Amino acid sequence: MSSRQRRLITALALAGTRSRTYFANLLWPDCSESQAAGSLRASLHAISHQQPGLLNPSSNPLSLDSSVAVDVNRVRRIIADIDGQEIDRAGAIHELRGADLLPDWYEDWVLFERERLNSQRLRALESLAEHYLAIADIGRALDAAGAAVEIEPLRESSHLLLLRCHLALGNSAAAMRLYHSLEERLLEEMSIAPSPRFTELLDGVLASRHARR
Known part of the structure; x- marks a missing residue:
């Protein structure tokens, strides 16, 4: 072909x-x-x-035959159902982490679809991380937030979720390392500093721990 x-x-x-x-x-x-x-x-x-049977017999409009399974449609359905009661949320994290759309294609129309899907994946993974933080399942919250950071390494909202996970585990050292790593990357690549939300979260938690000591 x-x-x-x-x-x-x-x-x-x-x-x-x-x-x-x-x-x-x-x-x-x-x-x-x-x-x-x-x-x-x-x-x-x-x-x-x-490839007989691949195309819908209609000559206009065009589409693939309804019997053809399209991976990206499965990912879109997972994203659409992310807040549903019946969805396998742990399985969704795995699916969304690996759902890179045509990574070796660089045509404009593919790049547009990839960016749109990535935005949807990020929102879904952050929603999953929030869900697991709310029920104190920190391991899965870490998994979801980490997957989001893998997709977009400079996305502050994903890093904030990851920071909250480390703090929920009482791992302030990992939280500080995460913050300083993001701080260096943002300065190097975008010449900006992390938002004040990071320092507010870290200062509040660290101050309370020092006070307890």
Whole structure:
């Protein structure tokens, strides 16, 4: 299968049901309308012969056949159900941690979808971390917050959750190391300091511990 056909199948998987014009413009933006339509037509013809049953029989709009399982749709369903009562939250952390979308693709439309999915993954993982902190399951809270930091190493909200986890475990040394590591990275890469929420959280906890001593 050619790269042109793989690109079309990927676009169908990510975008869902769309018009022929949408996919032609998305995949061949630098071509004339007639050239793009011709390239789309040729790709559809090749896919239908090489992978029968992959495409929905409809000629317009276009979509994959409803029987085709798309991994990213499973991840989106997990994210949508993250606050539901029946979801396997521990399993969701594992799924969301490994759900990198086409990491070796650099086309603009893929980058857009990757960024959107990453934002959704981050919010879901932070929600899971908050849930586990609330019920004092600190191990799983650490797992969820750590997964969020892996996705976006400079995201302060995820680091705050990770800091709260360490403090909940009474591990102030790990909390301070986390803070100083983030402080160095933010200064080096963005020339900014962590928000005051970090020092407020650390100062309050450390002061109370010193007072108890």
